[in-house]
Amino acid sequence: MTKRTVSRRTLFAGGAATVGVVGGFAAAQAFEGDDQTTSGTASYAFRGAHQSGIVTPAQDRLHFAAFDVTTDSREELIALLQEWTEAAERMMKGGSAGPIGPTEGDSRLPPDDTGEAIGLPPSRLTITFGFGPSLFRDGKGRDRFGIADRKPDVLEDLPHFPADALDPAKSRGDLCIQACADDPQVAVHAIRNLARIGFGTVSVRWSQLGFGRTSSTSTSQETPRNLFGFKDGTANVKAEESSAVKEHVWVGQDDDPKSVWLAGGSYLAARRINMRIETWDRQSLSDQEDLIGRTKDSGAPLSGGDEFSEPDLDLPGRDGPVIPVDSHVAMVHPSANGGARMLRRGYNFVDGNDPLGGLDAGLFFIAFVRDPAEQFIPLQTQMAKSDAMMEYLKFTGSALFAVPPGIGRGEYVGQALFT
Amino acid sequence: MTKRTVSRRTLFAGGAATVGVVGGFAAAQAFEGDDQTTSGTASYAFRGAHQSGIVTPAQDRLHFAAFDVTTDSREELIALLQEWTEAAERMMKGGSAGPIGPTEGDSRLPPDDTGEAIGLPPSRLTITFGFGPSLFRDGKGRDRFGIADRKPDVLEDLPHFPADALDPAKSRGDLCIQACADDPQVAVHAIRNLARIGFGTVSVRWSQLGFGRTSSTSTSQETPRNLFGFKDGTANVKAEESSAVKEHVWVGQDDDPKSVWLAGGSYLAARRINMRIETWDRQSLSDQEDLIGRTKDSGAPLSGGDEFSEPDLDLPGRDGPVIPVDSHVAMVHPSANGGARMLRRGYNFVDGNDPLGGLDAGLFFIAFVRDPAEQFIPLQTQMAKSDAMMEYLKFTGSALFAVPPGIGRGEYVGQALFT
Numbered sequence: 001m002t003k004r005t006v007s008r009r010t011l012f013a014g015g016a017a018t019v020g021v022v023g024g025f026a027a028a029q030a031f032e033g034d035d036q037t038t039s040g041t042a043s044y045a046f047r048g049a050h051q052s053g054i055v056t057p058a059q060d061r062l063h064f065a066a067f068d069v070t071t072d073s074r075e076e077l078i079a080l081l082q083e084w085t086e087a088a089e090r091m092m093k094g095g096s097a098g099p100i101g102p103t104e105g106d107s108r109l110p111p112d113d114t115g116e117a118i119g120l121p122p123s124r125l126t127i128t129f130g131f132g133p134s135l136f137r138d139g140k141g142r143d144r145f146g147i148a149d150r151k152p153d154v155l156e157d158l159p160h161f162p163a164d165a166l167d168p169a170k171s172r173g174d175l176c177i178q179a180c181a182d183d184p185q186v187a188v189h190a191i192r193n194l195a196r197i198g199f200g201t202v203s204v205r206w207s208q209l210g211f212g213r214t215s216s217t218s219t220s221q222e223t224p225r226n227l228f229g230f231k232d233g234t235a236n237v238k239a240e241e242s243s244a245v246k247e248h249v250w251v252g253q254d255d256d257p258k259s260v261w262l263a264g265g266s267y268l269a270a271r272r273i274n275m276r277i278e279t280w281d282r283q284s285l286s287d288q289e290d291l292i293g294r295t296k297d298s299g300a301p302l303s304g305g306d307e308f309s310e311p312d313l314d315l316p317g318r319d320g321p322v323i324p325v326d327s328h329v330a331m332v333h334p335s336a337n338g339g340a341r342m343l344r345r346g347y348n349f350v351d352g353n354d355p356l357g358g359l360d361a362g363l364f365f366i367a368f369v370r371d372p373a374e375q376f377i378p379l380q381t382q383m384a385k386s387d388a389m390m391e392y393l394k395f396t397g398s399a400l401f402a403v404p405p406g407i408g409r410g411e412y413v414g415q416a417l418f419t
Numbered sequence: 420m421t422k423r424t425v426s427r428r429t430l431f432a433g434g435a436a437t438v439g440v441v442g443g444f445a446a447a448q449a450f451e452g453d454d455q456t457t458s459g460t461a462s463y464a465f466r467g468a469h470q471s472g473i474v475t476p477a478q479d480r481l482h483f484a485a486f487d488v489t490t491d492s493r494e495e496l497i498a499l500l501q502e503w504t505e506a507a508e509r510m511m512k513g514g515s516a517g518p519i520g521p522t523e524g525d526s527r528l529p530p531d532d533t534g535e536a537i538g539l540p541p542s543r544l545t546i547t548f549g550f551g552p553s554l555f556r557d558g559k560g561r562d563r564f565g566i567a568d569r570k571p572d573v574l575e576d577l578p579h580f581p582a583d584a585l586d587p588a589k590s591r592g593d594l595c596i597q598a599c600a601d602d603p604q605v606a607v608h609a610i611r612n613l614a615r616i617g618f619g620t621v622s623v624r625w626s627q628l629g630f631g632r633t634s635s636t637s638t639s640q641e642t643p644r645n646l647f648g649f650k651d652g653t654a655n656v657k658a659e660e661s662s663a664v665k666e667h668v669w670v671g672q673d674d675d676p677k678s679v680w681l682a683g684g685s686y687l688a689a690r691r692i693n694m695r696i697e698t699w700d701r702q703s704l705s706d707q708e709d710l711i712g713r714t715k716d717s718g719a720p721l722s723g724g725d726e727f728s729e730p731d732l733d734l735p736g737r738d739g740p741v742i743p744v745d746s747h748v749a750m751v752h753p754s755a756n757g758g759a760r761m762l763r764r765g766y767n768f769v770d771g772n773d774p775l776g777g778l779d780a781g782l783f784f785i786a787f788v789r790d791p792a793e794q795f796i797p798l799q800t801q802m803a804k805s806d807a808m809m810e811y812l813k814f815t816g817s818a819l820f821a822v823p824p825g826i827g828r829g830e831y832v833g834q835a836l837f838t
Contacts, residue, residue, distance in 0.1 A: 061603075061630075063769065068776070102648055103716040107705040114700055115648020115715055116631070116767070119641070170771075184480075184603075185631035188769050192646075192778060196700050203776025209628070209769055211480075211603040212535070222538070227611070229521055229534020281533055281615050286526040296534055297522035348535070350482065350607050350628055351770060352589075357487070357622025359611060 040182060043122035046089040048406040049264055050250065051413070053126030054343065054368050055239035057218040059180040062210035062347040063187040064270065064364065065195065066173025066399060067202040069135065074145045078418055080201045084129065084177075084194055085412040094122035097193035114196065117189040125181040127190055129413045130268050130401030133157055135174040147417055152259035154373040155402050158269065161384040163395055170272055170397035173205045178268070178366070180345075184209065206397070208272065210347025210364045217345060223299060223307065226363050227275050227348050228392075230292050231299035234307055235334070237343040248341045248375065249368050251405075261416035264405030266368045269376045272349075272397030275362040280392050291389050293329030301329060326388040332379060340375045342367040362393075372400055459601060462541035465508040467825040468683055469669065470832070472545030473762065473787050474658035476637040478599040481629035481766040482606040483689065483783065484614065485592025485818060486621040488554065493564045497837055499620045503548065503596075503613055504831040513541035516612035533615065536608040544600040546609055548832045549687050549820030552576055554593040566836055571678035573792040574821050577688065580803040582814055589691055589816035592624045597687070597785070599764075603628065625816070627691065629766025629783045636764060642718060642726065645782050646694050646767050647811070649711050650718035653726055654752070656762040667760045667794065668787050670824075680835035683824030685787045688795045691768075691816030694781040699811050710808050712748030720748060745807040751798060759794045761786040781812075791819055 044052045069077060087097045096102055098112020105111070136151035137143055157172060179190040188209075195204055214226045215233030219240045226232040237244050253263040280288070285296060293311065294301055301311035302323045311329050313336075315322045323330055334341050345368065350361040369375040384390060404414040463471045488496060506516045515521055517531020524530070555570035556562055576591060598609040607628075614623055633645045634652030638659045645651040656663050672682040699707070704715060712730065713720055720730035721742045730748050732755075734741045742749050753760050764787065769780040788794040803809060823833040 065772075070776075103704065103714070105704075107708070108703050110701050111648075111704050111707075111715075113648075114646075114696070116644045116646050118644060118648070118716075183631075185767065188630070188646075188767070188780075192696065192769075192780070195778065196697070199697065199701075204772040204778060205776075207769065207772045207778060211607070225535045225537060227533075227535055227607075229530075229532075229537070277533070277611065278615070278618065282529050282618075284527050285522065285524075285530050288530075289526070295522070296530075297537075348604065348607070350611075350626065353484075353623040353626045357489075357624075359614065359623060359626060361607075361611070 040121040040123050041094075042124055043093055044124060044126055046092045046127075046407065047409060050406040051128050051265070051403060052092065053128035053178055053180050054249065054266060054345070054403070055217060055245060056124075056126050056180070057221055057239065058213040058215055058345055059124050059126070059182050060211065060213055061181055061184040061187050062213075062364070063179045063184070063191045063207065064210070064366070065177050065191045065207040066132070066205045067175040067177070067195075067198065068205045069144075069174040069202050071201050072144045074418070076201050077145055078412075080198055081129075081414055082412040083197050085407060087194060087197055088127040088129075088190070088413075091190050091193070092122065092125050092127060097197065114189065114193055116192075117186055120183060120186055120189075123181040123183040123186040125179065125186050125190060127194075128178040128268075128403060130176040130178070130403045131414060131417070132173045132175065132399065132401050134172060138174075150258055150261060150417060152256045152262060152402060154256070154267070154371055155259075155400065158372075158380075158398050158400050159377065161380050161395065163384050163390050163393060164398065165394050165396060166398050167396050170206045170208075172399050173401070175202060176268065176270070176399065176401045184211070208349060208364050208397075210349050212348040214346045214348055214363055215344040217343060227277055227361055228280055228288070228292070230288075230294065230296055231307060232346070232363075233344050234294075234299055235341070237341050244341065245343070248370055249343050251370055255371065259402070261414075262402055262404060266370065266403045267372045267376075268401045268403050269365075269367045269369065269372055270397070270399045270401075271365040271380075271395055273363045273365050274354075274360065274394040274396050276392045276394065277361055278358040290324050291327060291392075293323045293327030302327075324388065326386055328383075328387055328389045331383050331387040337379050337382065340379055342369050342375055342379075368403070459540040459542050460513075461543055462512055463543060463545055465511045465546075465826065466828060469825040470547045470684070470822060471511070472547035472597055472599050473668065473685060473764070473822070474636060474664060475543075475545050475599070476640055476658065477632040477634060477764055478543050478545070478601050479630065479632055480600055480603040480606050481632075481783070482598045482603070482610045482626065483629070483785075484596050484610045484626040485551070485624045486594040486596070486614075486617065487624045488563075488593045488621050490620050491563045493837070495620050496564055497831075499617055500548075500833055501831040502616050504826060506613060506616055507546040507548075507609070507832075510609050510612070511541065511544050511546060516616065533608065533612055535611075536605055539602060539605055539608075542600040542602040542605040544598065544605050544609060546613075547597040547687075547822060549595040549597070549822045550833060550836070551592045551594065551818065551820050553591060557593075569677055569680060569836060571675045571681060571821065573675070573686070573790055574678075574819065577791075577799075577817050577819050578796065580799050580814065582803050582809050582812060583817065584813050584815060585817050586815050589625045589627075591818050592820070594621060595687065595689070595818065595820045603630070627768060627783050627816075629768050631767040633765045633767055633782055634763040636762060646696055646780055647699055647707070647711070649707075649713065649715055650726065651765070651782075652763050653713075653718055654760070656760050663760065664762070667789055668762050670789055674790065678821070680833075681821055681823060685789065685822045686791045686795075687820045687822050688784075688786045688788065688791055689816070689818045689820075690784040690799075690814055692782045692784050693773075693779065693813040693815050695811045695813065696780055697777040709743050710746060710811075712742045712746030721746075743807065745805055747802075747806055747808045750802050750806040756798050756801065759798055761788050761794055761798075787822070
């Protein structure tokens, strides 16, 4: 077999080859391009203090997949993580999944890249890996990979919340991969090739495509709109708020003696939220605004100002506060939740139709938090119990993953867990 | 209710308002922008000799929906087509679905636009309507709308082909809408609002999202790749081939005395094709190329030349022709099919996963033809019987629609059918 290192994306092979990888822990999330808003040729560094795809400015498209590990072999699991690490690094640079390429090498062998991204630029692809609770101890209580004693206490299946109507086939998983890019074909190519590499070791448990990011993760981005038509994620933790990111997103060295391997990592909570859009669309504009607590037009809180004005939850109106006490803003505001904040990174989805003749549509919610027990579960409980918006939501999928820290030079993802 | 005409997309309201609609039959498909390759602010004309979204250069994203009509009232059906016509024209210009807008008007009423596309440019949106066989005569043989005698003979449910494993819930339909745009949120917004407008008159029977167009419909476009990693649609009818478009795409005045109302229209054949990508990925490069009959790299026929070279189906190789007789190219080449050609407009899709731990992925095939009985059915039969590639395909959805001609000034879509 000829061992030529050829980019799968021939048009950009030269460019991709000359982009240097930012080594070690130097400059996490360094942006390797001129301008993040214009260029499909731009790429992010794979290695750094933190994994890419968390504080990276949210790209427009998502392919998320959860996997079941089908082997009981620790060595095979580690080998897969090593292969995934190498493939992810190559693909984020705009290269092929394997070292040879989709059409290079010995034609009597299957190609080591599937080829549908030939000619497509890196498209700001990020690939983020996570480990589910069941990787540490499976459904039968078995410690298949000798890591049960390193499972953080907070890494547990999310509890059942009111309004949960979970589809087990869209929930949980031993491993997850979040691929985000500006081109869906690039995100799909990444997941598809990682699944291909994992054949025999993992199987796809569920996968979710998303479009139209519903959160900004950078102050440089405009706040996008969800399928209720409202701006979403205005109060999100943004990459530029470095102390808030440190406080709310990254797991600390001393958070849990069992999770020292996770320091610099995070937790990813995923929730597939179906929106009853047909019912929503029949509500009056003012009812919609009362349910959210913001205006639909500018996203300003009903207490006044502009989108980024602080909501005044006490400002009196004709009949109680101007911002209704059961509105979404009042429910999830940090002041009502002990200061808890999250870095959200969700996407809109439409997956065909529902049996009632409407669209199977909603929000694939992703949040990165330092501590799900403190930041996510209380907020979700509060919302599920009292948020007026819940009438229009149905939670059909749910998962929690520990997201290992960034990957240093010569390392594979999650290496500290296995050493 | 205040009747202000405000664009739902406030950022572009001024621009959208000043874009003139190309009236009557003057310049079908006129491109109302500077440069089709760069600008999200560009839009196409809604009215013209033919509907948009057929010879229009294929946009990158698709939302397709099929509907069941839930009323038996001819008047209600006509009223819906009138409303859809007005909404489609507004949305293609970058405006709101309704005349008022998502946040304008009386806040005690539901908005006449759902708002998720506020601030998004037209994104080259096209909206194309079609009528299924069951609109003319339903499953019980009823002529609900008094149009049965105008059903063209060739507008029949597609026959069962070998390898069909159709899901009835992803097949057929009384009506269809194809929305294509460069931004999926814009395509989804269009379908979602048309479904909202149709509430009480139609229900969504099935809907399909697609990304990564798998065909070029203009010589100005590069040929894209399907999920087998191969270039797809090289031999497609292109908009620039005006005599081929006339011959193969548009229904003629004299094609069928019952379908004079369809002259200038076309037939849309939709097929949801699942690809067994995990099996495909384990085939050698040369086997993949023999199955397709082209090289994976450049897309050139195995008989030599470049992508657009004519395949030499007789060029001898070591063991029969260089292009295997059961390869996809040999099977579907016009020379093997009495010169039949189609204008294809398909998209890649990934809809989660399949029960076997792979991705539910493939190609949502769309073709526009003048005569399905001559151009589509024989080709599909030939392919289903003998094409070596069939081993890797499973057909899970199927539908045929008559696509009325373009909409003149003051008309609604399909008007000639009802007058």
